[in-house]
Amino acid sequence: MRPYTYATAATPSQAVGLATNASAYLAGGTTLVDLMKLDVMGPSSVIDINALALTGTTVDSAGLHIGALSRMSDVATDPNVTKAFPVIAQALVASASPQIRNMASIGGNLLQRTRCDYFRDVHTPCNKRQAGSGCPAQQGANRTHAILGTSTSCAATHPSDLAVALMALDAVLTVQSGTGSRQIALADFYQLPGSTPSIENTLKIGELITSVTVPPLAWATKSSYLKVRDRTSYEFALSSAAIAVQTSGSMIGAARVAVGGVGTIPWRLPSVESALAGTTAGIANFTKAAANAATGAKTLSENAFKVTLVQRVIVRALSELLGVTS
Numbered sequence: 001m002r003p004y005t006y007a008t009a010a011t012p013s014q015a016v017g018l019a020t021n022a023s024a025y026l027a028g029g030t031t032l033v034d035l036m037k038l039d040v041m042g043p044s045s046v047i048d049i050n051a052l053a054l055t056g057t058t059v060d061s062a063g064l065h066i067g068a069l070s071r072m073s074d075v076a077t078d079p080n081v082t083k084a085f086p087v088i089a090q091a092l093v094a095s096a097s098p099q100i101r102n103m104a105s106i107g108g109n110l111l112q113r114t115r116c117d118y119f120r121d122v123h124t125p126c127n128k129r130q131a132g133s134g135c136p137a138q139q140g141a142n143r144t145h146a147i148l149g150t151s152t153s154c155a156a157t158h159p160s161d162l163a164v165a166l167m168a169l170d171a172v173l174t175v176q177s178g179t180g181s182r183q184i185a186l187a188d189f190y191q192l193p194g195s196t197p198s199i200e201n202t203l204k205i206g207e208l209i210t211s212v213t214v215p216p217l218a219w220a221t222k223s224s225y226l227k228v229r230d231r232t233s234y235e236f237a238l239s240s241a242a243i244a245v246q247t248s249g250s251m252i253g254a255a256r257v258a259v260g261g262v263g264t265i266p267w268r269l270p271s272v273e274s275a276l277a278g279t280t281a282g283i284a285n286f287t288k289a290a291a292n293a294a295t296g297a298k299t300l301s302e303n304a305f306k307v308t309l310v311q312r313v314i315v316r317a318l319s320e321l322l323g324v325t326s
């Protein structure tokens with residue numbers, strides 16, 4: 001057993017004031033408590049932030065603001081979300097289980113750790129958990145691992161569905177530290193593993209995510225999230241696609257496409273977006289655009305199927321969203 005201190009914070013300033021380089025914030029606890037039990041994470045202090053007034057959504061000229069302590073299930077049914085950004089609601093509903101969605105917070109979801117089995121087993125090496133110890137997934141069990149953004153040090157997928165939807169929508173995080181607050185575009189937040197897979201994002205020590213802002217995008221009313229997995233509930237994506245499409249009749253004016261389950265970070269696909277813009281909605285054009293999805297992919301011994309799968313998921317997502325059958 002590892003001893004740790006427990007403290008509650010009443011305000012974001014108080015929370016960041018309590019933070020050290022060995023502390024962890026406790027929100028829903030659906031990741032942190034699991035990983036503490038497994039001895040994967042061992043903070044010396046736990047700061048309970050559940051009393052902070054960081055829940056609910058608001059809408060203004062800057063877009064949709066989601067409090068970082070909002071529960072996934074609340075955001076999934078929030079009218080500010082379901083009408084304007086169905087892709088967010090669908091990504092949330094596709095995540096985890098109803099019980100976990102009732103507990104897990106939006107900020108925690110974005111910070112959840114990979115589901116690579118080696119990472120969660122302290123009896124095996126893992127560069128992400130213990131720098132320099134090795135990556136057994138490179139030669140071992142890697143069927144669920146990433147094909148995009150990988151390195152020889154790590155090929156773990158990012159597990160969040162929500163992050164994929166937010167990546168497609170150009171979301172921005174607001175974070176607080178002891179010196180004030182700052183904003184970080186989600187596109188700049190997640191870090192590729194490179195030679196330092198234990199560094200997963202650009203948060204500095206003690207910084208706390210307080211909200212997520214989704215900029216206005218009128219045509220995001222036509223958006224969706226499709227997740228393909230080994231079972232239909234309580235399972236992580238083998239491949240997923242978050243899409244939004246601006247159409248005029250059968251013509252596609254613009255598109256947003258990001259994919260999950262295939263990248264070491266939520267993976268935006270600007271080449272697929274540009275290939276879709278200006279085309280007529282149809283399976284042939286969807287297939288042609290989706291062919292760009294796995295450009296630069298590096299496969300391991302068991303996950304080459306994801307090269308084809310991610311393209312098919314994009315085509316199916318577009319087909320279902322736009323009601324196209326041929």
Ligand code: SF4
Nearest residue numbers: 116118126135154155
């Ligand atoms: Fe660890 Fe990443 Fe290798 Fe998995 S893929 S064993 S998380 S270093």
